[in-house]
Amino acid sequence: MRVDFGPGAGFGQHTHPGEEIAYVLEGTLEYQFAGKPPVTLKAGEALFIPAGTPHSAKNVGSGKASELATYIVEKGKQLVVLTK
Template sequence: MPHVQTITLPPGAGTGWHYHPGRVDVVVLSGTLTRTLHDGRTVVSRAGESLVEEAGPRHVHQGRNLGTDPVVLIASYAAPQGRPLAVPVPEPAWSRSAPADG
């Protein structure tokens, strides 16, 4: 059975770098979520949009609220039994040398 939770990121907040042991389906209820993906791409998702975060350590990413309004998300996690919903990881070396976006 999936685990569903509401996540709120105030302006300036972020999730930190992490990956998910299982797939996560997300709906952005309000605000604008900016994600940096494992391959360096930046993806912006706005209120009313949905996204999928694939499972596994090859899909490291972070989410940030670079806007002035709170980002509110509904996330449905398909984590395997006994596994955490997210696994924190160190910031990738390539990210520390990348120019700031925003």
């Protein structure tokens, strides 16, 4: 699934019931994991996110950013679970 972020835009903290592989197509994205320092990725870089890991993502660049998110989720399960 392609996810596009405008400058400064982000997606709040959430989890997935399965694994996620995020590949940055363009721009610069910062991923935040609970209790850990942020991880910043640029176009061409990828990140593996284990199932159930709370995380958020934000475009920290001045232009548009996009990621290709691949999820390994059991059929019929909710893809995104928002957390606080």
